[in-house]
Amino acid sequence: MSAMNPVIDQLPPAPFRDRFGGWITGAVIFALLAWSFWPAEIYRAPYLITDAGNMAKYASGFFNPEFKDWKYYFWDLVVTVQIAVWGTFLAVVFGIPFALLSSSNIAPQWVVQPVRRLMDAFRSINDLVWAVLFVVAVGLGPFAGVLAIAVNTTGIIAKLFSEAVEAIDSRPVEGIRATGATPFQEIIFAVIPQVMPLWVSYTLYRFESNVRGATVLGIVGAGGIGQSLFELIRGFYYAETAALMLMVIVTVAIVDIISQQLRKVLV
Amino acid sequence: MKHSVRVKSLSKTFPSGKRALDDVSLKIEPGEMVALIGASGSGKSTLIRHIAGLITCDEGSGEVLVNGSLMQQAGKLAPDARNIRRQTAVIFQQFNLVGRLSVLTNVLTGRLGKLPWLQGTFGLFPHEDQLDAYRALVRVGIGETARQRASTLSGGQQQRAAIARALVQGASILLADEPIASLDPASARRVMETLTDVNRSDGLTVLVSLHQVEYARRFCARTVAMREGRIVYDGPSRKLTNQKLKEIYGSASEELILPDAADLVDEGKRRKRDTRAA
Numbered sequence: 001m002s003a004m005n006p007v008i009d010q011l012p013p014a015p016f017r018d019r020f021g022g023w024i025t026g027a028v029i030f031a032l033l034a035w036s037f038w039p040a041e042i043y044r045a046p047y048l049i050t051d052a053g054n055m056a057k058y059a060s061g062f063f064n065p066e067f068k069d070w071k072y073y074f075w076d077l078v079v080t081v082q083i084a085v086w087g088t089f090l091a092v093v094f095g096i097p098f099a100l101l102s103s104s105n106i107a108p109q110w111v112v113q114p115v116r117r118l119m120d121a122f123r124s125i126n127d128l129v130w131a132v133l134f135v136v137a138v139g140l141g142p143f144a145g146v147l148a149i150a151v152n153t154t155g156i157i158a159k160l161f162s163e164a165v166e167a168i169d170s171r172p173v174e175g176i177r178a179t180g181a182t183p184f185q186e187i188i189f190a191v192i193p194q195v196m197p198l199w200v201s202y203t204l205y206r207f208e209s210n211v212r213g214a215t216v217l218g219i220v221g222a223g224g225i226g227q228s229l230f231e232l233i234r235g236f237y238y239a240e241t242a243a244l245m246l247m248v249i250v251t252v253a254i255v256d257i258i259s260q261q262l263r264k265v266l267v
Numbered sequence: 268m269k270h271s272v273r274v275k276s277l278s279k280t281f282p283s284g285k286r287a288l289d290d291v292s293l294k295i296e297p298g299e300m301v302a303l304i305g306a307s308g309s310g311k312s313t314l315i316r317h318i319a320g321l322i323t324c325d326e327g328s329g330e331v332l333v334n335g336s337l338m339q340q341a342g343k344l345a346p347d348a349r350n351i352r353r354q355t356a357v358i359f360q361q362f363n364l365v366g367r368l369s370v371l372t373n374v375l376t377g378r379l380g381k382l383p384w385l386q387g388t389f390g391l392f393p394h395e396d397q398l399d400a401y402r403a404l405v406r407v408g409i410g411e412t413a414r415q416r417a418s419t420l421s422g423g424q425q426q427r428a429a430i431a432r433a434l435v436q437g438a439s440i441l442l443a444d445e446p447i448a449s450l451d452p453a454s455a456r457r458v459m460e461t462l463t464d465v466n467r468s469d470g471l472t473v474l475v476s477l478h479q480v481e482y483a484r485r486f487c488a489r490t491v492a493m494r495e496g497r498i499v500y501d502g503p504s505r506k507l508t509n510q511k512l513k514e515i516y517g518s519a520s521e522e523l524i525l526p527d528a529a530d531l532v533d534e535g536k537r538r539k540r541d542t543r544a545a
Binding site for chain 1: 356368436
């Protein structure tokens with residue numbers, strides 16, 4: 001009897017990861033925060049309370065938004081959205097081939113690695129920095145903003161899209177291959193249908209981010225609402241700044257609502 | 268006469284070091300329906316995937332000919348392997364349909380190898396092809412699902428859609444890699460009946476790998492049995508008795524004798540009873 005039902009008074013030993021993983025993660029996070037504490041001037045946090053009077057004075061300017069020039073700013077906002085539309089579109093057009101070329105289940109390693117590094121470069125330089133460069137290259141105005149967003153977003157989209165491609169089920173691809181299809185047809189009929197929902201989601205999300213991003217491009221002269229915003233803040237026009245910020249918030253909210261509806265229809 | 272499938276001393280060693288195929292040779296005549304049985308890991312799928320040209324054999328090991336044309340040799344696919352693949356349709360254990368495309372489009376992908384490249388790539392299938400695809404779906408008994416997404420079908424329906432894709436491909440050889448292993452017994456039987464029908468009515472050569480010997484005995488005249496990458500039996504299915512299986516596989520033979528295939532056996536007995544009664 002006891003041979004068949006041995007007495008169990010001990011659990012099998014837990015692996016190292018289960019026992020110490022949490023402690024190690026916690027220690028690493030704590031060390032990072034401590035390392036960054038002084039350089040990031042977190043020690044100045046108490047000023048938030050001791051100088052609350054200044055903050056209140058500054059903030060009160062924002063509570064009386066001045067909308068008298070709203071028409072002028074409205075068209076600036078429309079241009080901002082239009083910059084994001086073209087920037088995102090170009091990023092998708094160029095991002096798809098780059099995404100496929102940086103997917104290790106589609107392209108050979110000697111293509112994947114260089115393309116990935118190139119995309120890292122596109123992505124790691126902020127769109128504001130790209131905008132400065134393109135203002136020099138193509139002149140002041142929205143087109144420089146479109147190019148800046150397109151290049152930065154191409155890097156992001158290539159990465160996100162290729163991650164989706166690398167996560168596909170390879171069996172349908174084999175099913176299509178077995179019919180005698182070309183490698184390109186395998187991508188069209190077996191890869192793209194599988195990744196489409198994710199691609200659409202990512203694109204819409206990037207479009208929202210780009211509308212937000214485009215609101216500051218004007219600071220360096222690359223079109224959109226940013227220029228007005230920057231001038232108002234520098235001129236201490238708090239009431240007008242407040243009005244403009246509210247308009248930006250409403251615009252981003254509208255873009256968000258529309259893209260959510262689109263996602264429902266498309267995915 | 269050209270053999271439908273001709274495999275000459277094929278070996279395959281996986282990177283893990285496992286020898287999946289060990290000097291396998293096989294001939295299949297046009298119009299045959301052959302069962303390929305063996306336990307998991309015996310090399311059935313590997314052999315089928317070699318014949319379909321989906322993987323290549325060890326360097327310097329052997330060759331595969333399909334309808335007399337070279338598919339692969341000594342570890343390299345033939346230059347026109349893609350064209351030869353059109354002659355071999357493959358159906359898989361997991362159906363390998365594209366879930367988000369309609370059933371009809373999935374079947375139409377069988378035509379990709381025949382259409383001009385750009386036309387196929389943009390999915391501009393001629394109306395006549397679309398009708399053919401629909402007819403193939405009606406033929407395998409799931410015409411009503413043509414416009415649904417493939418992912419909404421049951422396993423048995425998906426497998427029949429895969430057979431329709433193979434029909435539309437116009438292949439002369441149908442390779443079926445464990446087509447019924449993920450199906451319930453009723454669906455499994457329908458799929459096997461569809462395969463038999465395709466073999467008899469359309470004259471396709473069928474090589475079907477099966478996990479259980481009962482299906483081989485019932486649906487295929489000839490059985491090839493594999494064990495550890497070698498062919499250990501090649502002959503009439505009816506001669507492959509449970510006793511014979513025990514000789515070949517030892518205690519591992521239990522895996523091949525399906526406990527819930529009782530319905531097949533029962534049906535056999537009932538038929539005998541009926542003939543006696545008559």
